[in-house]
Amino acid sequence: AQTVTQSQPEMSVQEAETVTLSCTYDTSESDYYLFWYKQPPSRQMILVIRQEAYKQQNATENRFSVNFQKAAKSFSLKISDSQLGDAAMYFCASLSGGSNYKLTFGKGTLLTVNP
Amino acid sequence: DVKVTQSSRYLVKRTGEKVFLECVQDMDHENMFWYRQDPGLGLRLIYFSYDVKMKEKGDIPEGYSVSREKKERFSLILESASTNQTSMYLCASSLGHSNSPLHFGNGTRLTVT
Numbered sequence: 001a002q003t004v005t006q007s008q009p010e011m012s013v014q015e016a017e018t019v020t021l022s023c024t025y026d027t028s029e030s031d032y033y034l035f036w037y038k039q040p041p042s043r044q045m046i047l048v049i050r051q052e053a054y055k056q057q058n059a060t061e062n063r064f065s066v067n068f069q070k071a072a073k074s075f076s077l078k079i080s081d082s083q084l085g086d087a088a089m090y091f092c093a094s095l096s097g098g099s100n101y102k103l104t105f106g107k108g109t110l111l112t113v114n115p
Numbered sequence: 116d117v118k119v120t121q122s123s124r125y126l127v128k129r130t131g132e133k134v135f136l137e138c139v140q141d142m143d144h145e146n147m148f149w150y151r152q153d154p155g156l157g158l159r160l161i162y163f164s165y166d167v168k169m170k171e172k173g174d175i176p177e178g179y180s181v182s183r184e185k186k187e188r189f190s191l192i193l194e195s196a197s198t199n200q201t202s203m204y205l206c207a208s209s210l211g212h213s214n215s216p217l218h219f220g221n222g223t224r225l226t227v228t
Contacts, residue, residue, distance in 0.1 A: 045219035
């Protein structure tokens with residue numbers, strides 16, 4: 001069974017600063033994928049970034065990047081130049097290749113961006 | 116762009132009622148999912164379907180059933196609603212390969228009184 005742990009229920013950051021959200025996971029699979037989703041107050045879950053476990057290079061999407069530490073089973077999200085629109089609940093999720101495509105989610109981190 | 120549409124944004128039902136939550140996706144996705152979201156618990160999988168008429172239980176299927184008669188539509192059914200089923204329900208869909216991300220609907224906030 002997979003587990004995903006987000007140890008920070010809430011985080012805050014000043015506008016234009018950088019913030020890192022933590023995530024650790026546990027899986028016995030060798031083939032798996034990791035995701036960060038964002039849920040703003042509108043409730044629409046939006047994919048922020050994804051990482052294939054077999055890739056050593058950390059994924060990057062504009063101001064969002066990950067620090068994927070496979071041996072430590074860590075998958076943190078870094079948001080650079082934070083904007084007010086980044087305020088949301090962020091969920092880390094894992095998916096194993098043999099899981100019939102089921103994602104396992106962490107409990108979420110609520111990010112506040114202060115002007 | 117993929118669109119996943121949930122029929123109701125807010126729903127209020129009484130204890131014991133039979134409740135249907137409907138979800139439709141427009142991108143011919145093989146997989147469809149129903150999650151429940153509660154504060155402090157994150158998202159928990161109720162049921163999912165990887166093909167028409169196929170379904171599998173997720174982590175918390177008790178008290179729920181599902182129906183997938185057509186590829187684009189996945190319904191969640193509460194046979195006899197109870198107050199502990201008051202929650203946010205999220206539908207999602209994805210393509211049928213393992214690294215395909217989920218696309219979510221806007222959620223249905225169900226209150227059972």
